[in-house]
Amino acid sequence: MNKVTNINDAISTIKDGQTIMVGGFGVPGxxxxxxxxxxxxxxxxxxxxxxxxxxxxLGVSKLIEAGRVDRLITSHLGLNTTVLAxxxxxxxxxxxxxxxxxxxxxxCGGAGLxxxxxxxxxxxxxxKHKQVITLNGQKGIVESALRADVAMIHAAVGDDLGNLxxxxxxxxxxxxxxxxxxxxxxxxxxxxxxxxxxPDAIHTPSAFVDHVVEIRELRxxxxxxxxxxxx
Amino acid sequence: MNKVTNINDAISTIKDGQTIMVGGFGVPGxxxxxxxxxxxxxxxxxxxxxxxxxxxxLGVSKLIEAGRVDRLITSHLGLNTTVLAxxxxxxxxxxxxxxxxxxxxxxCGGAGLxxxxxxxxxxxxxxKHKQVITLNGQKGIVESALRADVAMIHAAVGDDLGNLxxxxxxxxxxxxxxxxxxxxxxxxxxxxxxxxxxPDAIHTPSAFVDHVVEIRELRxxxxxxxxxxxx
Amino acid sequence: MTKKRLTVSNARDKIARRAEKEIIAGQIVNxxxxxxxxxxxxxxxxxxxxxxxxxGILGMKSHCSRETADRNLIDAGGGYIDLVTGxxxxxxxxxxxxxxxxxxxxxFLGALELSARGDLANWMIxxxxxxxxxxGMELAQKxxxxxxxxxxxxxxxxxxxxxxCTLPLTAKACVDRIITELSVIxxxxxxxxxxxxxxxxxLEEIVEKTDAPLMVPDGELPRF
Amino acid sequence: MTKKRLTVSNARDKIARRAEKEIIAGQIVNxxxxxxxxxxxxxxxxxxxxxxxxxGILGMKSHCSRETADRNLIDAGGGYIDLVTGxxxxxxxxxxxxxxxxxxxxxFLGALELSARGDLANWMIxxxxxxxxxxGMELAQKxxxxxxxxxxxxxxxxxxxxxxCTLPLTAKACVDRIITELSVIxxxxxxxxxxxxxxxxxLEEIVEKTDAPLMVPDGELPRF
Numbered sequence: 001m002n003k004v005t006n007i008n009d010a011i012s013t014i015k016d017g018q019t020i021m022v023g024g025f026g027v028p029g030x031x032x033x034x035x036x037x038x039x040x041x042x043x044x045x046x047x048x049x050x051x052x053x054x055x056x057x058l059g060v061s062k063l064i065e066a067g068r069v070d071r072l073i074t075s076h077l078g079l080n081t082t083v084l085a086x087x088x089x090x091x092x093x094x095x096x097x098x099x100x101x102x103x104x105x106x107x108c109g110g111a112g113l114x115x116x117x118x119x120x121x122x123x124x125x126x127x128k129h130k131q132v133i134t135l136n137g138q139k140g141i142v143e144s145a146l147r148a149d150v151a152m153i154h155a156a157v158g159d160d161l162g163n164l165x166x167x168x169x170x171x172x173x174x175x176x177x178x179x180x181x182x183x184x185x186x187x188x189x190x191x192x193x194x195x196x197x198x199p200d201a202i203h204t205p206s207a208f209v210d211h212v213v214e215i216r217e218l219r220x221x222x223x224x225x226x227x228x229x230x231x
Numbered sequence: 232m233n234k235v236t237n238i239n240d241a242i243s244t245i246k247d248g249q250t251i252m253v254g255g256f257g258v259p260g261x262x263x264x265x266x267x268x269x270x271x272x273x274x275x276x277x278x279x280x281x282x283x284x285x286x287x288x289l290g291v292s293k294l295i296e297a298g299r300v301d302r303l304i305t306s307h308l309g310l311n312t313t314v315l316a317x318x319x320x321x322x323x324x325x326x327x328x329x330x331x332x333x334x335x336x337x338x339c340g341g342a343g344l345x346x347x348x349x350x351x352x353x354x355x356x357x358x359k360h361k362q363v364i365t366l367n368g369q370k371g372i373v374e375s376a377l378r379a380d381v382a383m384i385h386a387a388v389g390d391d392l393g394n395l396x397x398x399x400x401x402x403x404x405x406x407x408x409x410x411x412x413x414x415x416x417x418x419x420x421x422x423x424x425x426x427x428x429x430p431d432a433i434h435t436p437s438a439f440v441d442h443v444v445e446i447r448e449l450r451x452x453x454x455x456x457x458x459x460x461x462x
Numbered sequence: 463m464t465k466k467r468l469t470v471s472n473a474r475d476k477i478a479r480r481a482e483k484e485i486i487a488g489q490i491v492n493x494x495x496x497x498x499x500x501x502x503x504x505x506x507x508x509x510x511x512x513x514x515x516x517x518g519i520l521g522m523k524s525h526c527s528r529e530t531a532d533r534n535l536i537d538a539g540g541g542y543i544d545l546v547t548g549x550x551x552x553x554x555x556x557x558x559x560x561x562x563x564x565x566x567x568x569x570f571l572g573a574l575e576l577s578a579r580g581d582l583a584n585w586m587i588x589x590x591x592x593x594x595x596x597x598g599m600e601l602a603q604k605x606x607x608x609x610x611x612x613x614x615x616x617x618x619x620x621x622x623x624x625x626x627c628t629l630p631l632t633a634k635a636c637v638d639r640i641i642t643e644l645s646v647i648x649x650x651x652x653x654x655x656x657x658x659x660x661x662x663x664x665l666e667e668i669v670e671k672t673d674a675p676l677m678v679p680d681g682e683l684p685r686f
Numbered sequence: 687m688t689k690k691r692l693t694v695s696n697a698r699d700k701i702a703r704r705a706e707k708e709i710i711a712g713q714i715v716n717x718x719x720x721x722x723x724x725x726x727x728x729x730x731x732x733x734x735x736x737x738x739x740x741x742g743i744l745g746m747k748s749h750c751s752r753e754t755a756d757r758n759l760i761d762a763g764g765g766y767i768d769l770v771t772g773x774x775x776x777x778x779x780x781x782x783x784x785x786x787x788x789x790x791x792x793x794f795l796g797a798l799e800l801s802a803r804g805d806l807a808n809w810m811i812x813x814x815x816x817x818x819x820x821x822g823m824e825l826a827q828k829x830x831x832x833x834x835x836x837x838x839x840x841x842x843x844x845x846x847x848x849x850x851c852t853l854p855l856t857a858k859a860c861v862d863r864i865i866t867e868l869s870v871i872x873x874x875x876x877x878x879x880x881x882x883x884x885x886x887x888x889l890e891e892i893v894e895k896t897d898a899p900l901m902v903p904d905g906e907l908p909r910f
Contacts, residue, residue: 001488001510025741025778028758051778052818076818079764084817099740099821100782104342107779111335111555112562112604114371116347120786120824123858133364136375140345144367156758161512161548167431168758168775169741175777179559195547200398201432202550203777205520207490207512207565223757230749230765232712232734256517256554259534282554283594307594310540315593330516330597331558338555342779343786343828351562351600354634387534392736392772399534399551400517406553410783426771434553436744436774438714438736438789455533461525461541 003162003212010185010211011037018149019047021106021177022060026052026079026228028170030059031154031187032221034213038152039063047071049106049148051099051173056082058221064092073146075099098126101143103176109147110179116143151181155204158188159195162209163202171203178204185211189218234393234443241416241442242268245381250278252337252377252408253291254384257283257310257459259401261290262385262418263452265444269383270294278302280337280379282330282404287313289452295323304377306330329357332374334407340378341410347374382412386435389419390426393440394433402434409435416442420449468662473613473643476660479504480686481570481611481641485511489567490520490560492601495539497611498570507546514566516597518557521549538597561597562604569605571598573612573640575627578674580637580649582610583629602633614642614671621673623647623654644668646686653677658684692886697837697867700884703728704910705794705835705865709735713791714744714784716825719763721835722794731770738790740821742781745773762821785821786828793829795822797836797864799851802898804861804873806834807853826857838866838895845897847871847878868892870910877901882908 011034014020020038024030039062048069054061063069064083071093077084087094097105098120108116117140121127131142153174156167164186166174178184186204191214215222242265245251251269255261270293279300285292294300295314302324308315318325328336329351339347348371352358362373384405387398395417397405409415417435422445446453468476478500485491485501487509493499502524505511513522516538523544531542560566575583582602586592602608616622623640640647645668646658655677659665665683669676692700702724709715709725711733717723726748729735737746740762747768755766784790799807806826810816826832840846847864864871869892870882879901883889893900 025762026760026764028741028760074818076820078817078820087816094818096818098819098823099778100786100824103778103782104344107559108347110563111559112349112564113335114348114350114369115366116339117345117373118343118786119345120827121857124823124855126819126823131364131366133362133373135346135362135373138345142348142364142366159548163548163550165431166775166777168756169739169743169760170758171431171775172741172778176779179556179563179565182564197550198432199521199545199550200396200402201429202552205550205552205556205560206548207514207520207560208563224752224755224766225764226752228760228764228766229752229755231751232736256538257536257540259517259536305594307596309593309596318592325594327594329595329599330554331562331600334554334558338783341787342783343788349562351603352633355599355631357595357599390772392734394772394774397551397553399532400515400519400536401534402551403517403554407555410780410787410789413788428774430745430769430774433774433776436776436780436784437772438738438744438784439787453533455528455531455542456540457528459536459540459542460528460531462527 002160003209004160004191005211005213007033007037007213010213011041013183014038014043014150016043017045019049021148021151021181022048022050023153023172023174023177024051024059025169025172027222027225028168029154029166029172029174030054031152032059033215034152034185034187035059035063039066044068045070049073049146051075051102053077053080053083055079073097075102103173105143105146106180107176109145110176113145115145118143146180148181150183150185151177153177153184153186155186155188157190157192157197158186158212159192159197160212161194162206162212163197164188164204164209165197165201166203175204178208183210184208185213187213187215189215233391234440235391235422236442236444238264238268238444241444242272244414245269245274247274248276249380250280252379252382252412253279253281254403254405254408255282255290256400256403258453258456259399260385260397260403260405261285262383263290264446265383265416265418266290266294270297275299276301278304280304280377282306282333284308284311284314286310304328306333334404336374336377337411338407340376341407344376346376349374377411379412381414381416382408384408384415384417386417386419388421388423388428389417389443390423390428391443392425393437393443394428395419395435395440396428396432397434406435409439414441415439416444418444418446420446468643474500476643477611477641480646481609484568484609485509490514490565492566492569492605494571494598494601496572498572499539501570514560516557518552518554519549521546558600561600564604564606566605568607568609569601570609570611571601573610573622575629576610576623576637576640577627578625578654579652580635581627582632582636583627584632586630588630599632602636607638608636610637610640612642614644621671624673644671656683658686661685692867698724700867701835701865704870705833708792708833709733714738714789716790716793716829718795718822720796722796723763725794738784740781742776742778743773745770782824785824788828788830790829792831792833793825794833794835795825797834797846799853800834800847800861800864801851802849802878803876804859805851806856806860807851808856810854812854823856826860831862832860834861834864836866838868845895848897868895880907882910885909
C-alpha cells in the first residue's frame with residue numbers, strides 16, 4: 001500500500017466546514033507546506049485544532065487571517081496578537097484548553113474513548129458549563145474527546161507505508177493527532193525505503209497514516225525565527 | 232542522579248499490603264529477576280496488576296502460587312490453569328478487564344487523571360456495578376484510573392539516569408506502568424553510558440524511573456518457551 | 463445426494479481459506495486465536511496486508527521455527543513470529559488506540575454463540591470457562607468489519623447460531639459476516655442472510671444446523 | 687536606615703539567583719516564562735538537574751546562539767535551546783503525564799496575583815489580557831512543589847500578594863513558596879509566613895507592600 005501522493009490530491013480531501021487538526025508547537029512540527037496548500041485550495045468555515053496559532057503571517061495564522069477559520073480550539077495565543085485581536089473583534093471563535101488537557105482530549109479521541117475525568121481547573125472558571133462527577137471520592141471535570149475529519153501533521157522521515165519518525169521538539173502534538181482523525185496527511189522531510197526504519201524507533205505506525213507527501217524544499221518558514229534567538 | 236542500584240535495595244521498598252504493577256505480556260517484558268527478589272523477600276498481601284499471570288511456575292505465577300497475592304487485576308488467564316483454579320477456589324480475588332481498558336486505566340493513572348469514559352462492554356455484564364454517564368449524547372462506562380505503590384518493569388537498555396529503551400514485543404505494558412507508580416523499578420539487560428541513547432528513540436524518559444537494576448545473567452525463564460514454538 | 467463430510471481439521475482449513483478472501487490489499491487485520499490464526503497459512507502476501515497483534519505489533523507475518531524464534535517477539539497468542547518489511551512495535555496503549563480508534567479494517571474472531579442480530583458470545587461459560595476477557599471485546603466492538611470464523615456447530619453438534627445468545631455477550635450487534643465450514647452468512651439489518659454455501663453442504667443441512675431465521679435469496683448461491 | 691533600591695532588571699536577577707537555591711540535586715524542574723527562565727543563568731549544573739519543557743523535552747540546558755540553534759529544538763517559550771547529556775524527547779501527551787502524574791519536583795511560575803492561602807492567578811485579566819491558558823494550570827496544580835518567582839508589586843506599585851485574588855484563578859491553594867526581590871514567603875496552613883528578607887529590604891517595606899496578613903517569626907530572619 002504505497003501512501004505517497006502529491007500534495008494537491010491529499011489536500012483535496014478537505015472540504016468546507018470540516019474540523020482539521022494541525023500539528024506543531026511553534027515552528028517545529030508545523031506542516032507549513034500542507035497549510036499553504038489548504039490556503040490555496042480556498043476551503044472555508046473550518047474548525048481548527050492546534051496548540052497555538054503560530055505567529056502572525058506564519059502557518060495556521062495565514063488561514064485564520066484569510067478568514068477561512070470559524071472556530072479555533074487551542075491552548076495559548078500569546079505569540080499571535082493578530083489572532084488575539086480577531087478573537088476580541090469576534091471574527092473568530094476561540095476555545096481555550098489547558099495545554100495538557102488539549103492534547104489529552106485529542107489522544108482520547110484517537111484512543112476511541114468518549115472522554116476523561118480530570119481535576120485540572122476544577123476550582124476555576126474552566127469548570128463552569130462542564131459536567132462535574134465524583135469517582136472514588138474524587139471530584140473531576142468531564143472532558144470530551146476531540147476528533148477531526150482530517151489531521152495535517154509533519155514528520156522528519158516517513159516510508160511509503162506511512163511509518164513516521166519525528167525529530168526533537170518537532171514531535172509535540174503530531175503523534176496524538178495522527179491517531180485522532182478520519183484522514184491523516186503527513187508531510188515528511190524525506191521518504192526512506194520501507195524496512196529501513198528501526199521498528200522499535202517508529203513513533204507513528206503506518207496504520208494511522210493515510211497520505212504521505214514529501215517536502216521538496218524546506219522553505220524559509222521551516223527555518224530559524226531570528227527573533228527567538230535569545231543569546 | 233545515578234539511579235543504578237542493587238536489586239535487594241530496590242525491592243526492599245516494597246511492603247506488605249501494597250499494590251504492585253508488573254510489566255510483560257507473556258515472557259517478553261516480564262521482569263523475572265525482580266519478581267524472584269520480591270518472592271525471596273517474602274512480602275505478602277499484595278495486590279498485583281498485570282496483563283496475565285504468566286504461566287504456571289513462571290514469573291508472577293510464583294508469587295501467586297506462594298500465596299503472596301490477595302488480589303489480581305488482570306485481563307486474561309487462559310494460559311495459567313493453576314491461577315484459574317486458585318481463583319475458582321477463592322484463594323485469590325481476580326478482577327478481569329478488557330485488555331485495552333486495563334492498559335488505559337494504568338495510563339490514565341500515570342497521566343494524573345481520575346478516570347475515563349468508554350463504550351467498551353457497555354451492553355454486557357461489564358457495565359454492571361459501574362457508573363454509566365452520557366456525554367455529548369454518547370453513553371459510556373466510567374472507568375477509574377489505576378496507580379500502584381511500585382511498578383516493576385523490564386527494559387532492554389537503560390542509562391544511569393533511568394532512560395529506558397524496550398525491544399520488540401517486550402515493550403507492551405511497561406511504558407504505561409512506568410508512569411503510573413509512586414516508585415518505578417526497572418531491570419535492564421544492559422546499562423549504557425548516559426548520552427549514548429538517541430534522545431528521539433528513548434521510550435521511557437528518565438523522570439519516570441527511580442531505580443535501575445542490571446540483569447547479570449539472562450536465566451532460562453527469559454528464553455524461548457519450547458511449547459510456544461508452533462512450526 | 464450425499465455429501466462428503468469434512469474432518470474437523472479440514473473444516474477449519476476450509477474456513478480459514480475462505481476467510482482469507484475477505485482481505486483486501488493493504489488492509490490492517492487482526493487475527494484472533496484458533497481458526498483466525500490459521501488464515502496466515504493461506505494469506506496472499508502480495509496484498510501487503512498488515513497483521514496487527516494486540517501486544518504491540520503491526521506487520522507480523524507468521525509463526526516461525528525454533529531456529530529463528532526471538533525471545534522478545536511473540537504474538538498475542540504467545541507464539542514466536544517473524545515480521546514483514548515495514549513492521550513496527552509500540553506499547554499496549556497505542557495498540558488499543560489503533561483498535562478502538564477505528565484503524566483496524568477487519569478483525570477475525572471465533573465464537574461460542576452468535577445471535578440473529580449479530581451479537582457475539584465468546585469469552586465465558588459461567589461456572590465452566592472463565593479465563594478472562596483479553597482484547598476480544600475491543601476487537602469485536604471496534605473493528606470496522608468483524609468476521610466470525612467458526613465451526614457451524616459446537617462439540618455436541620448443537621447450533622452455535624441462535625435466535626439469541628444464552629452466554630454472556632462479548633459485544634452486541636457487532637458481527638458483519640459469519641464464515642463456517644458450511645456457509646457464509648451476513649448480518650444485515652438485524653437479520654441473517656445466507657450468501658454462500660460450501661461445496662460439501664446442502665441448504666437443508668445449513669438451515670437444520672442454524673437455530674435462527676435465515677434469509678435465503680432466490681436463485682443459485684455461490685459455492686465455496 | 688536607607689536601603690539601596692534595585693532596578694527592575696537587578697530585581698529579576700536577584701529573584702532568579704535566590705530561586706536557584708531551591709533546586710536539589712537530581713530534581714526534575716519546569717521553568718515558566720519570564721523570571722523562572724532566568725534561573726538557567728544561575729543554575730549549578732553540578733546538581734544534574736533535569737529541566738522539563740512542556741513541548742516534549744527533558745534535559746534542556748539553556749538558550750543557545752544563532753550558530754548552534756536547531757530549527758527543530760525550541761523550549762515552550764519558543765527560544766532555541768541546547769541539551770544536557772541524557773536528554774530525551776517525547777510527545778505532548780507524555781509531557782503532561784510527567785507533570786500531572788507527579789514527576790515534576792518543582793515548577794517555578796510567575797504571578798499576577800497571589801492570595802494568603804496560596805491561590806495563584808496568572809493567566810488572564812478579563813477584557814485586557816486573555817492569551818489563553820498554556821501549560822500553567824497543570825504545572826500549578828500538579829508540581830510537587832510550586833514556587834512563585836515574581837516582583838513583589840505590579841507595574842503600578844500595587845501589591846501582588848492579596849487577602850484574596852481578584853482575577854480568575856489559575857489554581858487554588860497551589861503555592862508553596864513565593865520569592866520576590868524583597869522576601870521569601872511560605873504558604874503554611876493557609877497562612878503566609880515570612881522566612882527570609884532581602885539585603886535591600888526592611889520588614890516594614892515588606893509588610894507595607896503585602897496586602898495580606900503575614901506571620902513574622904521572632905528573632906532575626908535570614909537575609910538573601
